[in-house]
Amino acid sequence: MASALDTPQGAAELAESLLPPLGNRWLHTQAVAARASEVSAAVPTEDRDLLVAAAWLHDIGYAPELRDTGFHPLDGARHLETLSAPVRLVHLVAHHSGAVYEAEQRGLTDELAVYEREESPVLDALIYADMTTGPAGQSFDFDRRIDEILVRYEPGSEVHTAISKARPYLGAAVARTRARLANRSDQGVNGS
DSSP: OGGGTTSHHHHHHHHHHHSGGGTHHHHHHHHHHHHHHHTGGGSOGGGHHHHHHHHHHTTGGGSGGGOSSSOHHHHHHHHHHHTTOOHHHHHHHHTTTSHHHHHHHHTOHHHHHTSOOOOSHHHHHHHHHHTTBOTTSOBOOHHHHHHHHHHHSOTTSHHHHHHHHHHHHHHHHHHHHHHHHHHHHHHHHHTO
16 A cells, blocks of 8 residues: 555545544545645646645544654654655645644654655645644634634643644645635636
8 A cells, every 4th residue: 555645545545544433533634635636726737646645644643543642743644654655745744734833832843853844835735725624524714724723722732822823824825825726727717
């Protein structure tokens, strides 16, 4: 399966082997993957499968059997490494949705820094997919999703603090993705 992890089908199979017992987390993951597929036009053609694969795998670190640090982006990335997953896929999972902000809160900055964060349309679109999908797969706009996270986690908690600090970064990624989609849509209209 390792060679297929950067394909949507291979990634979906791995996610499905780990996440269904987690209920809403599985619903969220399926919806994030669907959203990533919907916005894949925001990334270069050659990166579209990688985007959707990363969406399927972004939360695998929540699976109890993968839990090591308790920080799901890091635990997920480490598991993917053991499966010889492609480096970019590992790094996207490690850095999805502003993970660096939560790593700071958890004292795991050095551990996360092992994985290079790419600044790219792919990471932006992954953030967009995650930050516009609710905890049970609902379609949310960005502000509603951030507000939902801030309500779910108490003030002063690692996640609440991290998301509060990450909000401008995450919002910028969402805005860039929207702009890329609009630009491609305009090009499609003009190119007809």
